[in-house]
Amino acid sequence: MMVVTRSIGKRLTLLLAGVAALLSVLSWSMVTGLAREATQRTQDNVLAASATTIAETLRSEQGAVRLELPYAAFAMLGAISQDRVFYRVTADDETLTGYEDMPPPVPGRQGQVMFDTANYRDAPIRMASISRLVLAGDGPVLVTVTVGQTRDGVGAIAAELSQLAAIFSVAFFLVAVALSAFVAQTSLRPLNEIAAAVSRRGPSDLRPLYREAPADLAPLLNALNRLMDRLQQSIRRSEDFIAEAAHRIRTPLATVRAQAEIALRTVSGEPEKDRLRRIIRAVDESSRSAGQLLDHATVAYRTEDLARDRLDLADLVAQTVAAMEPTAAMRDIHLQVDGVPTPISGDAVLLESAIRNVLDNAIKYAPEDTTVTLGITHAAGAARLTITDQGPGLGDEPVDDLIERFKRGKNTESIVGSGLGLTIAADVLRAHGGRLDLATATNGSGGACVSLVLPLV
Amino acid sequence: MRILGLAIGLIIWSVTAASPLEIEDQRVFPGTSARVLRIISTTDLAVFEPYIRAFQNDHPELSIDYTVVSSSTLHGAIRAGAQFDLAMSSAMDLQFQLANDGYARRYRSGATETLPDWARWRDLIFAFTTEPAVVVINSAFFADLDLPFTRQELIAILRDNPERFGGALGTYDVRESGLGFLFATQEDRSSDAYWRLNEVMGRLGPKLYCCSSLMIEDVASGRLALAYNVLGSYATTRLEQDQSGRMQILQMQDFTNVMLRTVLIPATAKETDAAGAMIDMLVRLGLRDVAGDWPLPSLRAAGLGETTGFGPIRLGPALMVYLDPLNRRAFVTEWENAMEQR
Numbered sequence: 192m193m194v195v196t197r198s199i200g201k202r203l204t205l206l207l208a209g210v211a212a213l214l215s216v217l218s219w220s221m222v223t224g225l226a227r228e229a230t231q232r233t234q235d236n237v238l239a240a241s242a243t244t245i246a247e248t249l250r251s252e253q254g255a256v257r258l259e260l261p262y263a264a265f266a267m268l269g270a271i272s273q274d275r276v277f278y279r280v281t282a283d284d285e286t287l288t289g290y291e292d293m294p295p296p297v298p299g300r301q302g303q304v305m306f307d308t309a310n311y312r313d314a315p316i317r318m319a320s321i322s323r324l325v326l327a328g329d330g331p332v333l334v335t336v337t338v339g340q341t342r343d344g345v346g347a348i349a350a351e352l353s354q355l356a357a358i359f360s361v362a363f364f365l366v367a368v369a370l371s372a373f374v375a376q377t378s379l380r381p382l383n384e385i386a387a388a389v390s391r392r393g394p395s396d397l398r399p400l401y402r403e404a405p406a407d408l409a410p411l412l413n414a415l416n417r418l419m420d421r422l423q424q425s426i427r428r429s430e431d432f433i434a435e436a437a438h439r440i441r442t443p444l445a446t447v448r449a450q451a452e453i454a455l456r457t458v459s460g461e462p463e464k465d466r467l468r469r470i471i472r473a474v475d476e477s478s479r480s481a482g483q484l485l486d487h488a489t490v491a492y493r494t495e496d497l498a499r500d501r502l503d504l505a506d507l508v509a510q511t512v513a514a515m516e517p518t519a520a521m522r523d524i525h526l527q528v529d530g531v532p533t534p535i536s537g538d539a540v541l542l543e544s545a546i547r548n549v550l551d552n553a554i555k556y557a558p559e560d561t562t563v564t565l566g567i568t569h570a571a572g573a574a575r576l577t578i579t580d581q582g583p584g585l586g587d588e589p590v591d592d593l594i595e596r597f598k599r600g601k602n603t604e605s606i607v608g609s610g611l612g613l614t615i616a617a618d619v620l621r622a623h624g625g626r627l628d629l630a631t632a633t634n635g636s637g638g639a640c641v642s643l644v645l646p647l648v
Numbered sequence: 649m650r651i652l653g654l655a656i657g658l659i660i661w662s663v664t665a666a667s668p669l670e671i672e673d674q675r676v677f678p679g680t681s682a683r684v685l686r687i688i689s690t691t692d693l694a695v696f697e698p699y700i701r702a703f704q705n706d707h708p709e710l711s712i713d714y715t716v717v718s719s720s721t722l723h724g725a726i727r728a729g730a731q732f733d734l735a736m737s738s739a740m741d742l743q744f745q746l747a748n749d750g751y752a753r754r755y756r757s758g759a760t761e762t763l764p765d766w767a768r769w770r771d772l773i774f775a776f777t778t779e780p781a782v783v784v785i786n787s788a789f790f791a792d793l794d795l796p797f798t799r800q801e802l803i804a805i806l807r808d809n810p811e812r813f814g815g816a817l818g819t820y821d822v823r824e825s826g827l828g829f830l831f832a833t834q835e836d837r838s839s840d841a842y843w844r845l846n847e848v849m850g851r852l853g854p855k856l857y858c859c860s861s862l863m864i865e866d867v868a869s870g871r872l873a874l875a876y877n878v879l880g881s882y883a884t885t886r887l888e889q890d891q892s893g894r895m896q897i898l899q900m901q902d903f904t905n906v907m908l909r910t911v912l913i914p915a916t917a918k919e920t921d922a923a924g925a926m927i928d929m930l931v932r933l934g935l936r937d938v939a940g941d942w943p944l945p946s947l948r949a950a951g952l953g954e955t956t957g958f959g960p961i962r963l964g965p966a967l968m969v970y971l972d973p974l975n976r977r978a979f980v981t982e983w984e985n986a987m988e989q990r
Contacts, residue, residue, distance in 0.1 A: 259978060
């Protein structure tokens with residue numbers, strides 16, 4: 192029993208899609224991080240410029256620190272976003288001007304701009320501070336300028352960029368999934384083609400598979416070819432064996448029959464004669480079975496490399512009937528042939544063996560002193576040889592079962608048979624592109640009507 | 649530091665609580681229900697009344713309590729936490745600072761979305777008019793003179809006729825008027841003629857005013873020859889009623905400040921829905937295409953600046969620069985030096 196796991200194509204697609212999803216998320220978070228960083232830096236730069244501009248105006252006047260907020264210092268903050276602005280200027284921890292309660296600046300070196308983030312008036316703000324020494328009165332005074340701004344503008348730009356990145360990531364992911372599916376399908380195509388080529392073959396086609404295949408599939412193809420080769424050899428060996436065995440059995444059987452005939456003529460007691468007759472009949476049956484086995488092997492052989500000779504079906508029928516006439520006469524069965532010249536192509540030996548086996552069956556099952564009819568008709572590009580008897584018919588079971596090897600009808604217990612006859616005929620016809628039809632005779636006798644259908648040339 | 653801030657806040661609060669606001673005018677427009685929309689504004693009652701009537705047409709249930717104060721009083725009151733549902737002011741810088749410092753409440757609607765970017769800031773503050781600063785003259789004083797159309801020409805005329813214009817010039821007292829301060833600082837930023845003009849005016853002993861309407865009134869009555877930097881919208885309204893025919897409005901061609909009248913919802917507001925509805929109405933009127941009978945000009949009237957080429961004063965943090973105490977003190981000192989030479 193084959194256990195089907197998930198298909199390679201699906202697995203490959205899912206795997207690639209997973210990788211694409213991971214990359215999408217990664218790229219999105221990277222772009223988002225970069226956007227946040229870049230917008231933050233932009234704001235920092237403007238804040239630093241603003242604080243520096245204010246610090247530049249610091250001067251000492253009559254011993255006191257003086258400054259003048261330049262218009263540009265705040266105008267530049269208003270130019271980049273609509274953010275709230277706060278500022279404070281301290282001299283030695285004393286507020287000179289601005290928002291007294293602003294968070295204290297991060298201490299830094301003189302002249303260096305320091306950045307900090309804090310919460311002020313219910314909003315997160317970004318602050319830049321710069322310190323400068325101003326000479327005033329009795330000594331230098333450290334003046335610190337702090338400019339702060341809410342981060343809404345920065346957040347909005349970063350969010351917008353992040354959203355844009357998200358859209359791109361989703362688009363990238365979708366394209367990647369589509370491409371993954373395409374790639375998976377493309378890479379599995381050779382495998383599917385080989386599978387299709389193998390399943391397209393007929394039941395007995397065991398030739399090696401010669402086709403272009405990717406390097407990955409070469410071992411599979413080689414293994415498949417080796418398997419088919421072994422299978423073919425094994426089949427041929429067993430057919431050889433059967434043919435050989437049948438042949439070997441037939442010869443001694445003929446000797447036994449001849450001796451039994453002689454003995455029948457020489458003995459006088461009726462019980463002994465009867466015993467000998469039974470021996471002869473059993474030998475006949477065995478010989479016939481052996482013949483059929485030989486036929487079957489022959490069919491297997493010859494269909495492998497089928498001859499396509501131009502033949503006349505009527506000729507073949509006439510020859511076979513002539514050969515079977517003595518057997519029919521023994522049971523007082525009349526063979527009635529109704530034929531017109533019918534051109535067909537094929538192997539004469541095989542076709543004769545097929546007709547013989549069907550006719551043999553008819554003679555065997557027909558009651559004594561009846562007629563077996565052989566008729567040839569043409570219809571729709573096919574030649575049809577119909578062999579009708581007045582025997583017990585085919586019974587109730589499905590007719591297709593009867594063609595199976597060693598399978599016999601249920602109403603045949605009283606008659607000796609191998610069950611190979613119809614199988615041989617069916618195999619031959621199939622090899623010739625025809626078929627074997629089984630039906631009950633339409634002439635009211637209830638007998639079997641077997642048709643051999645072959646394509647006309 | 650925080651305790652200090654709290655202390656200052658408490659002091660301001662106790663002061664405002666103890667002594668009521670310096671109210672210039674107040675009126676209640678009763679509605680059918682107990683709901684009251686409290687508006688604090690710098691716009692004169694007479695000017696704004698049509699807007700209140702129009703609003704009550706759509707919302708008859710709302711009473712409207714309309715209080716007129718100066719722009720600095722308004723600013724101080726909102727900072728101190730006085731309860732109003734709407735604050736309307738012509739002093740953009742003070743309004744902006746209220747919004748920046750967190751005294752305004754966010755509001756967003758279909759109407760505010762249609763405002764151009766320059767007419768709103770962070771969904772906190774909305775402009776609904778554009779009003780130029782103009783010069784109003786009494787033509788009797790200019791009988792045989794060419795009318796000035798630039799500051800240079802104005803300076804020349806004043807300098808050449810000191811006896812005629814002595815004591816007959818009027819302008820805002822920037823120490824008292826928020827709008828006057830805004831106009832003055834913006835002019836300082838934009839035109840180098842401003843200080844020279846101040847020098848010349850200072851020598852002529854100018855009269856200083858708190859409000860546009862008083863200045864215009866004095867020009868109309870002949871007490872003043874010229875009022876510098878008055879609200880164009882008020883001047884136009886007054887001109888229509890003028891009987892003497894001697895009042896004239898001049899718009900300076902070299903540079904004109906255009907102010908945006910702005911409205912915001914204070915953080916202390918209670919009737920926020922009604923306040924939003926009023927903002928929507930003002931914004932829609934601000935964006936109207938036809939001038940109509942409304943006393944205040946629309947955003948389109950001067951917003952595109954066909955006469956000035958400069959556009960309105962920008963709503964942005966730069967407005968806070970001159971509000972800085974150090975800057976303000978320095979500016980006022982310089983202004984006083986120029987203006988008070990006698």
